[in-house]
Amino acid sequence: MIKELDCRKLDCPAPVLQTKKLLENEALSHVRILVDNDAAVENLSRFLSFHGFEVSVDSDGISSAVEGIKDTADAKKAEPAPAPERTQVQSQKIMVLISGAQLGRGDDDLGGKLMVNFIKTLKELGKELWRLVFVNHGVKLSTMDSPVLEELLALEADHIDILVCGACLTHLGLMEKKKVGQTTNMLDIVTSMQYADKVINL
Numbered sequence: 341m342i343k344e345l346d347c348r349k350l351d352c353p354a355p356v357l358q359t360k361k362l363l364e365n366e367a368l369s370h371v372r373i374l375v376d377n378d379a380a381v382e383n384l385s386r387f388l389s390f391h392g393f394e395v396s397v398d399s400d401g402i403s404s405a406v407e408g409i410k411d412t413a414d415a416k417k418a419e420p421a422p423a424p425e426r427t428q429v430q431s432q433k434i435m436v437l438i439s440g441a442q443l444g445r446g447d448d449d450l451g452g453k454l455m456v457n458f459i460k461t462l463k464e465l466g467k468e469l470w471r472l473v474f475v476n477h478g479v480k481l482s483t484m485d486s487p488v489l490e491e492l493l494a495l496e497a498d499h500i501d502i503l504v505c506g507a508c509l510t511h512l513g514l515m516e517k518k519k520v521g522q523t524t525n526m527l528d529i530v531t532s533m534q535y536a537d538k539v540i541n542l
Contacts (some may be wrong), residue, residue, distance in 0.1 A: 343368050348376040348403055352507045353525035355380045356387050360527070363391065369410045376403045378515050379506025382523035432537035433470035436462070437529075438478040443542060455481070458542070459488040463495065470536065471501040473529055474521065478542075479508045483517040492520045503528060 345362055347355035355375050362371065371393070373384055384406040385395045393408030442451025443458055459481070462469055472495070474482055481488055482504045496502050502521030509515045509523065533539050 342370045342372055342407075344372045344374070346374045347380065348374050350375070350380070351377070351510075352379050352383050353527045356383050356525050356527055359384060359387065370408070372405055372407045374403055374405055377510055379510045379523055379525070380404075381406055383506055383525045383528075386522060431466075431468045433535065434465060434468045434538045434540065435471045435473060435532055435536035436469070436540045436542065437473045437475065437533075438481065438542045439474075439476045440542070441477050441480045452487075455542075456487050460491050462491075463498075469495075469500055471503065471532055472521075473503045473505075473524070473532060475505040475508055475529070477508075477512070479504050479512065479514060479518070482519065482521050483514050484519050485517070486519070489519055496520055503532065505529070 343362065343366065345355075345358060347358055350358075355373060359371070359373055362368070371388070375381055375384065381397055381399075381404050385397065388395050388406070388408035391408075391410075393410045396407050396409075398405045398407070438455075440451075441455060442448050443454035444451050462472075472492070480486065482492065482502070483489075486492070492502060503524035504518055504521040506515070506523040506525055509518055515523075
């Protein structure tokens with residue numbers, strides 16, 4: 341039996357949070373969530389996939405239905421693996437939260453150049469660099485017009501997680517221009533901060 345959830349007119353992360361609550365309260369193998377923005381579609385698709393659902397999306401141009409179906413025999417796949425305990429020989433996980441296209445305050449032109457130099461230098465953190473999270477105007481750095489798009493694509497190819505706030509992309513009208521990273525929501529961002537050994541805020 342399919343369980344339907346109407347999350348239209350709700351901004352992220354509300355659709356993901358309501359779906360999470362639904363799955364925690366009921367053992368479901370078939371869900372259908374109605375949403376009306378692209379960020380919610382991407383976030384829900386990734387969330388359901390992570391929890392073992394086969395995901396499909398049906399859209400009429402105004403609203404979308406994100407449908408997830410899971411084989412009950414694979415129910416254990418829905419349970420996220422516990423975070424591993426860090427040992428002395430394991431490198432720490434550094435998360436970098438970038439909330440603007442400039443580094444520092446004062447001269448925006450200078451700040452933009454500093455941010456470009458900062459991102460180009462991030463690879464020097466080596467294996468300790470775990471995840472980059474872009475919020476607010478920082479999401480501009482993930483778009484086709486970004487001066488550091490090549491560097492971010494290289495980091496992603498090197499298995500560095502890049503998360504880009506979907507609500508921020510939608511607000512700034514940049515969803516279609518995103519070229520790197522996974523569209524994310526505040527639940528993922530908060531969870532990332534919890535799992536990181538160190539968070540650098542810019």
